[in-house]
Amino acid sequence: MDYRVIKEGDIFLLTEPNGDITENNEAGHGLYTKDTRFLSRLELLIDGEKPSVLSSNADKSYFASIRLMKVRQDEGAIELLRERFIYQGVLYERITLTNFFPDSRTFDFSAGFDADFQDMFLVRKYRTGETGEITGREAGERQLSIRYQGKDDIVRETVIEWNQDESGIDPQGIVHFTMTLQPQESQQICFVITPVLAGEKAEPLAYEEALRLLEQSYDSWYGETTRVTSNMEVFDGLYRRGVQDLRMLMTDVGYGDTPVAGLPWFAVPFGRDSLITSLFMLPLNPEKAKGTLRTLAAYQGTKVDAWRDEQPGKIMHEIRFGELVNTNQSPFSPYYGTVDSTPLFLVLIAEYVRWTGDLALVEELKPNIERALGWIDGIIEGTGAGFLTYHQEAEKGFPNQGWKDSSNSIVHQTGQYAATPIALSEVQGYVYQAKKGLAPIMAVLGDQALADKLELEAEAFKARFEEAFWMEDEQFYAVALDREQQQVRSVTSNPGHLLMTGLPDAARAEQVAERLTAKDMFNGYGVRTMSTEAAGYYPMSYHNGSVWPHDNGMILLGLSRLGFKREANQMISGLLEASKSFEYQRLPELFCGYGSELGGPVPYPTTCSPQAWSGATSFVFLQAMLGLAPDAIARKIVMNPFLPDLFNELTAERVRIGDGHLSVKLTRTPDSVQVDIIENTTGYELVL
Structure with a gap:
């Protein structure tokens, strides 16, 4: 650097x-x-x-x-x-x-x-x-x-x-x-x-x-987080780097520690970035998600304010504390121009409960949950198309409001930019996952009416999505629907996030996984943000051909949950190889989409490093290799482990689940992976 x-x-x-x-x-x-x-x-x-x-x-x-x-x-x-x-x-x-x-x-x-x-x-x-x-x-x-x-x-x-x-x-x-x-x-x-x-x-x-x-404070942090060792020093180094960087990137603005987006320019709480980072950190220490949830709940939108793209129930995009914000010369006090923070807020709550069983936090945040659901449903019903869309209202806000928020990121195969309101594919997946994940939690809390409502809405939403977004000729999902509800048919990484949400039908999920790791999408180190065959592809583009580690992390969560071990192996191996080329083995915000035949990943000219969701990607590697899917509501832990190429063993010590810990060792054998449970103090049923 x-x-x-x-x-x-x-x-x-x-x-x-x-x-x-x-x-x-x-x-x-x-x-x-x-x-x-x-x-x-x-x-x-x-x-x-x-x-x-x-x-x-x-x-x-x-x-x-x-x-x-x-x-x-x-x-x-x-x-x-x-x-x-x-x-x-x-x-x-x-x-x-x-x-x-x-x-x-x-x-x-x-x-x-x-x-x-x-x-x-x-x-x-x-x-x-x-x-x-x-x-x-x-x-x-x-x-x-x-x-x-x-x-x-x-x-x-x-x-x-x-x-x-x-x-x-x-x-x-x-x-x-x-x-x-x-x-x-x-x-x-x-x-x-x-x-x-x-x-x-x-x-x-x-x-x-x-x-x-x-x-001493760093030693305390290390003592509170999952310890990992393997025969692969490159993975151990990347994991240690992530653990250390995430400690540095934590900030408390009054509601508990939350990860900021990244250094140097985004050292403040974000909606999307802090939520995705906290999602990745669940196998590191799920307790660390509480500060993020409470911080974002505290700043949840309360009124209609076009200056800040604020609406009641909406979760913020970014908050700033400087002179321009304090004098209303900038709308970031906070700014709400993001479509995915609100469903991701609900996704993180549901996933946090699966790891911890902490229903008290859900009861504390239930008014925020209901307001977030109300905002989502209001937008879905208001579009007439039945999907969650975005449209810029703030004069100084963002025209695109998904994670690919640059102005040229949603582009048709003709090269024309999609007109808003836009419905992004991955955002619909987050909505589905949020409702499916919250339903059993609400049932346990005694709100059966809300639980049933969420289940019915999720299934109807899934059917609408499959019909509207699937591109039969590409055997892939469209990145978005535009203002006219026409498919934006560029092949991108966005639909890869759907694998995590459980939305796609099984056959289509398999086709998505195959395409994401095909040559036009996978550059040898990771999944590109856009296919080399798309009209908008440019390997040095911020969002239209580059490789983002966190984007790969979201995809990897889905590959792991669905058992796509070959594709997960390809992704973990590629990103580990890429990490060798960066200072202190620190995965950056992004790197260029050029292929591995150049001999190494090509750095992006301007990039944040360290960045929270990139630093936390190694925690997803751990979860994927363990094949770990805890469910504290059902008091059950499911493991479907695998070891990528070059890994012979992996040990994870004191993974926090529920009120206890799980320690496990994986060892490669000629025919499979041997699983040794070193410690299980959770009291939950363990299913291999």
């Missing part, structure tokens, strides 16, 4: 690989919280010159270590080791300076700081708007502060503190230290940088204490 990023809670730091934030950079580097850049310059110099990079390591999601050196020919060098992390609202950076000259050296070490307090949308050039102004800069003893008065009447401040006496601070915000070091002598300077919002300032700890507590 051409950047370094670390995050903890609501704060993230984005810098160049050398650790600097330079002024007027086009990449948007900075220290951010609440969608505001609290640091727009952080630059280290020795005698007024930049040191060069020796190494830049961010293998730990939460900690960066960068080694720099100021060299003078062959005489020697001054080395700088930058070690940084974020904990409880404070950025800590420790600089260790070492003299590798053969004699004593005196030099000027300086650190330049500034803050512009730009809204995230302005940094990304995604919006324009009226903003506030810098109202004060103050330098004190071992301290520098910059204050900003926003148009939203919120005072924001950046406080920079350090632990050594400086030799001076110039008007440009550069702090100078005159240093004298003997040969191989080291000296440390620690900076702590604290964003202050409306007077709320976190109190910094000692560097070592803050780091100890941060690492």
Whole structure:
């Protein structure tokens, strides 16, 4: 990557690989919280010159270590080791300076700081708007502060503190230290940088204490999640990377931890992204879904507001907290322009109960469930076609409102873009899965009338879908129906999500699985978003030919549930091979759709990494290999396991199901896969 990023809670730091934030950079580097850049310059110099990079390591999601050196020919060098992390609202950076000259050296070490307090949308050039102004800069003893008065009447401040006496601070915000070091002598300077919002300032700890507590929190996270080992180090590494990255990407905005979408630009709760990530995280630790469900329930739509595409019962797409949102210059407060978040909210509730049996959360959220069902039914009945559709109302919203939300993503075979209202194939699957999944839960809770209603509606919906979306000549489902209820006949990955939902008839599900892994759809590493035979195909397109790991994860959930082991093997093996090519074996948001004959996956030019639903895809690999389908309502666990090529064994320890745990080992034998149950404290019947 051409950047370094670390995050903890609501704060993230984005810098160049050398650790600097330079002024007027086009990449948007900075220290951010609440969608505001609290640091727009952080630059280290020795005698007024930049040191060069020796190494830049961010293998730990939460900690960066960068080694720099100021060299003078062959005489020697001054080395700088930058070690940084974020904990409880404070950025800590420790600089260790070492003299590798053969004699004593005196030099000027300086650190330049500034803050512009730009809204995230302005940094990304995604919006324009009226903003506030810098109202004060103050330098004190071992301290520098910059204050900003926003148009939203919120005072924001950046406080920079350090632990050594400086030799001076110039008007440009550069702090100078005159240093004298003997040969191989080291000296440390620690900076702590604290964003202050409306007077709320976190109190910094000692560097070592803050780091100890941060690492302790990661150890607790690892202890709460499923442990996995296998004979395939590439899988073990990808799984460990996902576990670590998901811990970093969790954020609590007041209703419990929820995964944000990704770094650097989407470090906020999303509807679709947070829900799909939480769905993938169920075999990791199903308890982690509760924060997502409560957060999205808290922001559920309550009124008709075209400015934000809001409607009663609708689940949000994205929420922001910056100056433009606070002054109603942007509709993301939150913005509701998504068609799939609402049914996915219901899908996650049903799947969460299957893993946990937690009916208390369903009772708590039942008003939200009923409002979400009401919104879905209102749209379905209002279209006249009997499907859940979307149409942009907000002037500054999104024209396409499924997961492929770019403006060119829903395209006919003629090359023309489909006109809205649009009914997406996978969204209809989510509606079906939500109603089928909630029906038995409502029956257990004593609402038999609602349970029967959901069952009847789901079956009628399935029949309508099969008739309207199936393309007989392609033996595949259309990606969507357009405004005229005509099929959008491009072959895409979207119908692959239907396998997870249980909607397709068995014969058609088999045909879908075969087509998804055929050469025009599978590029050797994963399923493309669009067939190479489609008119809109372009391998570098964001949504029309690229490969998205999370998209493959959704498909893989379905392949696993339906027992399509050959196709699941192909998908897991391809993505594992792709992961070897990316820094820290971190699957990115997406990569290009070029075939594997090029020797490796082709990176997409601009992509978020780490990203939550990509990081969580390895958890789906685990669920697929175990063939694990718990049903806490029926007090039963079904396993239909398999081991992909090159796997000889897999052990999963302390998978949380119900009130207990399941630990299991799979071993390849000449004829099958041997299953050894190491521990089962769930009390549920286990069916192999």
